[in-house]
Amino acid sequence: MAEKITPRSEDYSRWYTDVILQAELADYAPVKGCMVIRPYGYALWENIQQALDRRFKATGHVNAYFPLLIPESYLRKEAEHVEGFSPELAVVTHGGGKELEEPLVVRPTSETIINAMYAKWVRSWRDLPILINQWANVVRWEMRTRLFLRTTEFLWQEGHTAHATAEEAMEETLRMLNVYKEFAETEMAMPVIAGQKSMTEKFAGALASYSIEAMMGDKRALQAGTSHYFGQQFAKAFGIQFLNKNNELEYVYQTSWGVSTRLIGALVMVHGDDQGLILPPRLAPIQVVIVPIWRDEEQKRLVLEAAGQVQARLSATTRVRLDDRDEYSPGWKFNDWEMKGVPLRIEIGPKDIENAQVVLARRDIPGREGKTTCPMDALESRVAELLTTIQSDLYARALRFREENTFYPRNYAELAEAVENGFAFAAWCGSAECEAKVKEDTKATTRCIPFEQPAEVGPCVVCGQPAEKQVLFARAY
């Protein structure tokens, strides 16, 4: 606990790791690339889950659970899919002390097993749509791992839907992308760019992929959520057919969409500072921490009594914690809770009791500047108001940061410079060659073709050919 965090300016990725370890979000597990999500990190994940699950239910989805182990042959049924995932599969070859007749893969994603089941369940247009989500773990044998951002095993949700028409499936794809965008902005206080993935960046097996892209504190892009339109690709591979209203046999149209524990990494990098985490109030496991201050036993008794009352009054509406540990000094606690990113701190000592007030300290505004006093009788309203303000200020700050580091290069030299310093929106002809050249020269990739497009797009910044769309180029995680 309570060790020094490497400053971001000195080594950003070191800072990132320090924050996660010291704030006790996660720890390294004995197996390479695997991590333990510790209680504080898991509480954060639970809040993310709840906020998303609410939205999934509100858009008509239900939860289910499909198995971890998938027959290897299933992965091979869709050509592009197997090609995309083969290199990173974990395969079970033995069970019960014997070699298995057919190896089982540990799911890297569940399209295949779920679609195999859908083939069994779908007969008629009346069986559609199927709107199922599952919360699960998946395994991808990545070469390079990083806490939360890319671990061998990770937690996520994956929605898998089947529809009677292409229009309906496409609508669903975009609806869920929009759910992610709204979630990221409202709950995570993280502005995102929504758009379509290029053909080279899209999901293995999808006809079209869409993503939300966020800018991290080091100006790199992080894909924070994806939604895929499959058309009938998987339906044909798995034989998911139904009789439509005209008594004609037809393949279903499908989607899948997911977000993962990577979002926790995003929260760390979007809002955190050199003191540690800064959590948006809506997702923070502890929204308000009360730090009591006393000198002697008599004061301790009085202060703890008052602090207990403050806690009781707030606990109806707020996730509040009273830190009454005797073994740490107030100063130590200030630093500790700041590292853990608690949005609002209440200090209460003898002076405050005398004045019938408490001191409120905002995590997002360090030092004296973020401190105000609050009369005891205005406690509930002021705390609620401040938490709302912090939430929106965090969003505004992240948005400003992104905008300050966003560029609109007109030629290749400008593009190369722009992606060194942040996001670059630039005209692109749509060819994979131009994409590859940029990646080769600058390490930046196309993140997405934003839905929001300017009225006029100039020629492709790479080849100079006519371009129809502006694309977001950035270095990505």
Add this chain to the structure above:
RNA sequence: CGGGGCGUGGCGCAGACCGGUAGCGCGCAGCGUUUGGGACGCUGAAGUCGGAGGUUCAAGUCCUCUCGCCCCGACCA
């Protein structure tokens, strides 16, 4: 898989070049004094030096092999 770094009490490290009975800081336990921005004193517990083999009277230290982790790149949510 390529490049770099590192495995020594719980954590961070020193000791290695030059072999000779394992040390420092933090943390931990007990007691006392402290507490409005990371308190202090005293006492104490805790280490198969990643693993195997070798050289030697003697190995944390030298040699060989091996395992693992972290960071940087290619792959990726």
